Amino acid sequence: MTADQSKLEQQLAKLHQQYMERLKEDIPVLASEVGALVTLPAQSDWRAVILPLKHKFHTLAGSAGTFGLPQLGKLAKNLELQLKDWMAQESAPDLAAINSFMSIFQQVQYAHQSGHQVMNLTSARLDLLNDQKAIIYVLEDDEETAHHLTLTLATFGYQVQSFKRIAELDLALKTKLPDALILDISLPDEEQTGLEYIAGFQKTLVEALPVLVLTSHNSFEHHLQAVRIGARGYFVKPVNTTSLEARLQRLLAVRRREAFRVLIVDDDQLLAEHYALVLQGAGLRAEILLDPSQIYEGLNRFRPDVVLLDVLMPGCSGPELAQLIRLQDEWLSVPIIYLSSETDGERQLAALVKGGDDFLTKPITDTALIVAVFARAQRARQLADMMTKDSLTGLLQHARVKERLSHELQRSERTGEPLSVVMLDIDHFKKVNDNYGHLIGDQVISSLANLLKQQLRKTDIIGRYGGEEFLLILPDCNQQQAFGLVEQLRQSFASLPFSFDYQNFHCTFSAGISQAKGADDTEQLIDQADKALYSSKHAGRNQTQFYQQPS
Numbered sequence: 001m002t003a004d005q006s007k008l009e010q011q012l013a014k015l016h017q018q019y020m021e022r023l024k025e026d027i028p029v030l031a032s033e034v035g036a037l038v039t040l041p042a043q044s045d046w047r048a049v050i051l052p053l054k055h056k057f058h059t060l061a062g063s064a065g066t067f068g069l070p071q072l073g074k075l076a077k078n079l080e081l082q083l084k085d086w087m088a089q090e091s092a093p094d095l096a097a098i099n100s101f102m103s104i105f106q107q108v109q110y111a112h113q114s115g116h117q118v119m120n121l122t123s124a125r126l127d128l129l130n131d132q133k134a135i136i137y138v139l140e141d142d143e144e145t146a147h148h149l150t151l152t153l154a155t156f157g158y159q160v161q162s163f164k165r166i167a168e169l170d171l172a173l174k175t176k177l178p179d180a181l182i183l184d185i186s187l188p189d190e191e192q193t194g195l196e197y198i199a200g201f202q203k204t205l206v207e208a209l210p211v212l213v214l215t216s217h218n219s220f221e222h223h224l225q226a227v228r229i230g231a232r233g234y235f236v237k238p239v240n241t242t243s244l245e246a247r248l249q250r251l252l253a254v255r256r257r258e259a260f261r262v263l264i265v266d267d268d269q270l271l272a273e274h275y276a277l278v279l280q281g282a283g284l285r286a287e288i289l290l291d292p293s294q295i296y297e298g299l300n301r302f303r304p305d306v307v308l309l310d311v312l313m314p315g316c317s318g319p320e321l322a323q324l325i326r327l328q329d330e331w332l333s334v335p336i337i338y339l340s341s342e343t344d345g346e347r348q349l350a351a352l353v354k355g356g357d358d359f360l361t362k363p364i365t366d367t368a369l370i371v372a373v374f375a376r377a378q379r380a381r382q383l384a385d386m387m388t389k390d391s392l393t394g395l396l397q398h399a400r401v402k403e404r405l406s407h408e409l410q411r412s413e414r415t416g417e418p419l420s421v422v423m424l425d426i427d428h429f430k431k432v433n434d435n436y437g438h439l440i441g442d443q444v445i446s447s448l449a450n451l452l453k454q455q456l457r458k459t460d461i462i463g464r465y466g467g468e469e470f471l472l473i474l475p476d477c478n479q480q481q482a483f484g485l486v487e488q489l490r491q492s493f494a495s496l497p498f499s500f501d502y503q504n505f506h507c508t509f510s511a512g513i514s515q516a517k518g519a520d521d522t523e524q525l526i527d528q529a530d531k532a533l534y535s536s537k538h539a540g541r542n543q544t545q546f547y548q549q550p551s
């Protein structure tokens with residue numbers, strides 16, 4: 001068990017303890033309310049007595065199983081259903097029915113006192129966020145290819161180690177596994193080929209190491225051999241390093257993916273905390289909203305990939321809240337999963353019709369919760385990406401990046417943190433197209449996009465603003481810090497070698513920076529960054545300038 005897991009289990013155990021404490025207080029209250037049921041036949045508004053009690057058993061049914069008291073959960077569910085039946089009757093239940101209800105309730109008291117915890121914390125830990133540089137090993141004996149590759153990958157921000165011989169690579173692999181291996185499969189003068197070596201090494205691993213193959217052969221047989229050793233890319237020499245890097249970035253994208261965000265709306269704090277901890281333990285980010293009236297604020301601030309919604313809450317039901325969420329265009333597609341002890345299929349369907357996407361029945365095991373939420377979040381993210389991202393670069397489209405700027409601007413006003421905006425434009429890009437063709441032009445655009453993705457923080461927002469124009473939003477970054485960052489990017493980009501017809505060439509970009517100050521609006525900030533960019537172009541290109549207030 002890792003230190004993180006043991007901490008999580010401690011936190012879950014603490015929550016369980018708190019839940020048991022809460023039951024110690026809640027069950028006697030419930031007992032006196034159940035005791036008062038004997039007066040029911042004499043009361044004209046008997047339904048008004050039953051309804052709050054039904055809600056309490058509903059909550060108990062949902063939470064008890066989650067906290068390791070399945071027997072208590074089942075009994076509470078039976079009592080809830082009994083009260084539901086009574087509500088549907090013409091007249092108040094008679095004393096015989098009430099007595100039988102009370103005897104079941106006695107079992108509830110027993111189940112609570114003798115209850116012991118059954119932890120069902122899953123050990124399945126999905127990808128945790130990792131901000132470290134990816135480590136890449138390269139096996140290549142040709143010095144020029146190795147140098148070119150190492151330089152390009154290092155420029156993109158990878159940590160690269162290059163080896164000339166299989167024995168050196170073998171030693172390194174046995175000391176520390178890299179995130180990916182780039183392998184020339186046809187090294188001469190070795191006892192075994194790179195292909196044979198890696199085929200043997202992969203067998204010693206539980207999870208195959210991602211391998212990109214370099215070779216001078218382009219036959220079907222060689223492709224097949226590569227596939228058989230688990231190759232995830234095949235590059236014939238002379239290697240196009242920018243498309244190799246793009247492949248590498250796609251390969252490692254899952255690892256760097258921003259954690260899925262789950263907003264949990266539940267009025268039962270302990271239960272919500274339990275779900276949050278379980279999801280956090282699986283590498284997701286979870287936030288709890290106890291007060292449904294704060295829903296819009298919560299959505300805008302946290303921007304969840306999935307909303308987990310309790311069905312029965314005081315003041316506003318889950319389905320009502322789902323409808324409220326769907327009133328806003330922006331939240332039309334966020335998946336809403338109801339989490340409830342409601343087992344009645346028709347009522348589940350009725351809730352789904354009102355804006356929900358899925359129904360999970362409490363109590364739910366931790367693994368089932370993680371898998372259901374993860375699958376929904378992943379699909380939602382893929383769909384959102386397809387709708388909001390540019391197909392060539394995978395960056396946010398023009399309108400979306402402006403939307404994000406508006407959110408970040410509000411956040412910066414609220415928190416007082418600085419916010420910088422950068423406009424980048426590739427220099428003389430028309431000439432790149434004219435000299436080398438549109439396809440190579442596209443490659444230059446996507447390389448710059450990859451460089452930005454690779455070198456900026458996860459919290460930075462990158463958009464393709466126009467053809468060869470990019471907009472960066474840098475939260476918590478003043479314009480001096482932004483300048484340092486953009487200059488570093490500018491130098492990296494200028495040093496990237498592109499190739500066309502065995503001929504290398506380089507590109508540069510110009511940049512303009514503006515910083516949010518108090519009451520700026522989105523258009524104003526972009527316009528200022530654009531003016532600064534224009535100054536950079538005017539002053540000779542391949543440079544970065546700040547926006548200057550006109551004197």
Ligand SMILES: Nc1nc2c(ncn2[C@@H]2O[C@H](COP(=O)(O)OP(=O)(O)OP(=O)(O)O)[C@@H](O)[C@H]2O)c(=O)[nH]1
Nearest residue numbers: 425426427428429430431433438439441442467468
């Ligand atoms: N290959 C490719 N070219 C594009 C794309 N989008 C826009 N372009 C081209 O980018 C070029 C941009 O040219 P301009 O804005 O005039 O820039 P420039 O004069 O070459 O350079 P600067 O003055 O330094 O900005 C145009 O020729 C567009 O056709 C694209 O997606 N792919």
